[in-house]
Amino acid sequence: MGSPRIIMKLIVAGVHVEPGDVRVIELKHHRRPLLPAFEPGSHVDVHLPIGKVRQYSLCGDPEDLSRYTIAVKRENGGRGGSAWIHDQLTPGAELPVTAPRNHFPLKESDGPVLLLAGGIGITPIFAMARALWRQGKPFELHYFARSRSLAPLLGALEKTISSENLRLHLDDQVETRQDLEELLSTRPSGAQLYYCGPPGFMAAVALASEDWPDGTVNFEAFQPLVQDDTPPEPFMIVLRNGAVVSVPADKSALSAIRAAGVLLMASCENGVCGTCECGYLEGQPIHRDAVLPSNARSHRFIPCVSRATGVLKLDL
């Protein structure tokens, strides 16, 4: 099970508009001057009053703990969380937010770091770039966007890191375009790759970095990768106590397990936050999440989105 975290009542201290239909929200604690520390790559869960919980990367400065900064792109056709933030959230509002958690940490290394961001995927990458810049580490940030006027946080980014570390790739400026296959075709010695962006970008970078060795490619997805668009099929779950739970094609494993009386916490229900993570003991899972590292897929399972063929024995 993913670990619970303290939920804090934060107050919206500021809202400003960024290019690309993005709002930047600054949050302060309702009573304490300092918030819990965090590292670049961390995210928080924002509990919206409409009953939804959404994960947002912290893009602010970890050395300024007087506030957290998140950047939220309006996702038209999304599930309603970002629209609520854009339309309803105003300075002074109270917002319950968990303490930060990091699924996307910068690893200790002295080798070169390659950061790739697509659009709003700049949020965790910005925090990483700031940290690497301060530490004087070798890095290059490639920021892909449709145009300068649709690139969130670009102004702040240009004030924070040197232009020598920043490569802009804009669809509307042909000379700046960059082929991902070519960019990632050779891996500099000791290099680590970090990337974040929308699903198409994630799939393209995953493909282009296929030949990079295990442990050198790090990413965070906002939505699970759609690797498997076959229609879901029913399967069976066996619990540790021997109970058999059937999962119909139109229900998630999470809802079936809960209906069988197992208390399991969940948050995003979209395969990205890891809150409902559990172990599996036997069977053939079909992993559809975007949070488990590949070395956990042999024994861990994300029941809100993942499925199985036949019978899956869970460690629950």
Place this chain on the structure above:
Amino acid sequence: MTWQGTLLHVHIAPAASYEMEERAEAQLVAGRGIVGDRYYLGIGTYSPKPDVREITLIEVEVLEAIANGEPKIPGFKGLLKPEEHRRNLTTRGVPLNHLVGKRFQIGETVLRAARMNFPCKYIEELLGMPGLYEGLLNRSGLNCSIEVGGVIRPGDPILPMDE
């Protein structure tokens, strides 16, 4: 058993996993809990599991021992602040473990100690303090029911009954 103690802090949490908030006074409701607390509202982590959880207490002496890493076995050392331990009341000078089954007064209210509190691994993850679970074993405080409600405030005397 003769003793006299003091109420040091009153904390409530508005819902499961929310930060505890300190109160300068609190309203205890008999048979229910502290007004505004997650267990009064029936929305605490353990609310679905029937048990006595109207109000929980812990000794500041335990927090002081943990701060010093005592006892040496299991040797857990850490700063567990009154707003972090997730019990409602922090007391001084009250032998909580000895009160199971007995009634005692806090200010104008009367509590009955139902059972010793048992720590949960959950708090380690919530606070990011691995080892705290072992550090709290057998001294994790009391779960009580409220027999006579009323207002309590830090500084209120805590006195035995049923002597």
